[in-house]
Amino acid sequence: MAQDENRPLRADARRNRARVLLAAEEVFAESGPSASTEEVARRAGVAIGTVFRHFPTKEDLVQAVFAERVQRLVDEAETLSTADDPAAAFFTFFTHLTELSVTKYAFADTLAAVGVDVTAVGRTHPQVVGRLHAAIDTLLTNAQRAGAVRADVRVPEVVTMMIGVSRAAEHAGSDRKLLTRVLTIIFDGLRPSDRS
Structure with missing residues (x-):
């Protein structure tokens, strides 16, 4: 350890x-x-x-690097949570998280390939993972209060979508137009249906 x-x-x-x-x-x-x-x-x-x-151990080092990446996401989300435009803040963070999957090595897959349990980061660094979920919750709540995101969306769904889109981003690779279309479809689904 x-x-x-x-x-x-x-x-x-x-x-x-x-x-x-x-x-x-x-x-x-x-x-x-x-x-x-x-x-x-x-x-x-x-x-x-x-x-x-x-x-x-090598696993300790790899998990610490992964936790550092998560910490930077926490810092970004917490900064965005005080932005004047809650809708832009929420969708900016979602987009940035997705873009990291394109610009960084496909980290989750390579961790699994070398036998590192990514979910172990949640056990070894529970504070940072908890802070990330709390920061996403704040971004989501602010966007919902502004009428930019459906009221029935919760943090577990947002996190699941973020993970899914990150995987999609790895698949899309350098096809930025494809990734933009995917994000547009997801964001349309997140917005209230009565939005004009």
Whole structure:
């Protein structure tokens, strides 16, 4: 299991951990999570022992990278939740999440291919996953209050659609027109039917 994240790290240890995570994200984006830990250490400019001190197993490192990506989504969703236009905020976040699936390595599939359980991130980093769902709930509620999203839509449905569209985005690849049409159809389904 990864180092206890509740225990404060020294400043230099925090910097090294951040460098390792950044390097790992770059390496995994280029080569997938099967890339070597040695390459991550080289790219981070640290000894391999430093990597293993923070992330005792490769799975710990991969899950931490995945959790960092989720944390960035949380930050974005929380920022958008204070926007003046709740409809634009909701649909912007949905679109951005989908676009990440096009521009980033097909992370979920490659995690599964190397035997990493993506759902384990919810167990190992429950706070960040809970915050993501709470932020999506806020975006959804704000958009519903503005009359931009059907009142009967709930967070589990939105999350399921986001996952499905992300998979569709991976399938569409570079066909941006196809992805835009898919999003348009989904967004039309999310909007109230009496919308003029």
